[in-house]
Amino acid sequence: MNKSTPAIREPWNKGKLVGQKTPLRLKDIWAIRVRLQLAEKIRDLALFELAIDSKLRACDLISLRVRDVAHGDHVSSRAVVMQRKTKRPVQFEITEQTRNALETWIIRAKLRNDDYLFPSRLSRLDHLSTRQYARIVKNWVTSIGLDPSSYGTHTLRRTKASLIYRRTKNLRAVQLLLGHTKIESTVRYLGIEVDDALEMAEQTEV
Template identity: 30%
Template sequence: MTSRPMPGGWSTAVSSWLSWLRASGRPESTIKLRTTQLRRLAEAHPDRAPYSLSVDDLAEWLGAHAWAAETLRSHRAAVRGFYTWAHATGRAHVNPAAFLPTVKAAEGKPRPAPDPVIRSSRLRADPRDERMIRLASEAGLRSCEICKVHTDDVEPDMLGWSLRVKGKGGRVRLVPLSDGLASMLRNAPPGYVFPGRIEGHLSAAYVSKRLSRALDGDYTGHQLRHRFGSVAYSAERDLRAVQELLGHTRPETTARYVLVPDGAKRTAVMAAAS
């Protein structure tokens, strides 16, 4: 499907910025996201030249949407990136995004899907959905990572098998696999585990939708990832290890995925009281 064109002079300006992003090695997932975000800005100002907008125009546009904090932060980042590039390359005389107000990150709380829900969902899931559930709950993969799992990504390590995961920002990490999960992937037909029409595999959005439908109750694939982070942390109490397994760049992000076991809190209180 061909993306609809941007209005007026926006198309050329945004296209040049996207070329710059590609030259800097940004992954196509980021390019696609920034394209969508800048298109929204352009469609809100179809009769304005992109470099004629002021900081007030940008702030009014950002503030007019009932977006969650993380969505708002992401759109702000797109706007700042675009205008910082335009100013640095001489396309814009000023950078109207330089003084946009910061957006406070929402205080995330771990929301792991319960194990009984995962077990019952796996029992009634078809083989494809069960593989998705297992990759999210037992290996902590995002939907955008699950969709691109390839049988060639399973490789032997010193203790068994690991999965080479292509994560956000083009970052690659190795995630150790249980024997059962390794066997499931190694016995899959060669190629993408979830074949589809997006460069040979399913889209991340479709994987996310299937996970939500496959899980009993009001749970999502992302909550399977929270489940993985919480269980992985409870095993060794090593937040740094969980950070690497989840593919986070900052431990503060990982902390929002980890539900601290009640027993650990009680142990800490008893130690303080002794």
């Protein structure tokens, strides 16, 4: 009696780019920002600006309530959020550009203090899902001609952290901003060992 050959299962990541997602460059940030402004996508602009500033994980970003960043219509210059993953608080700055975008969105959407900052369009009682947020990010990067397989929600989390590290080389500061408990996590997250080695190699002529 012949035994049937077991079906060969393809790996879940076949044909997909896995690993860390690429942070945006300054020109990419401005390209997305301008497109959202021109299209008058008020919610998306507020979401994009806050994602860059806050450096929060997707699950923490989408579950923010108005009271986490604002008092009434007035958005604060700093905020503190309890991270879902680590159960530790993390503080972040909210730049003037982001404050303006958020204030416009809060007023336009008529959001109250206890409302989710980015409510789902399917139900005002719930916030954007991580899947919806990922889809929005994909649309952003695709709109400026970037390969969506190389970018994701973690792109927004990594972007400002990577820029800060590049300018300051201050790992401890970036660790605090990302809310990492161990500095080794920050090193791995930024991929700085590989990047710095490549940068030094590029600057070395032989």
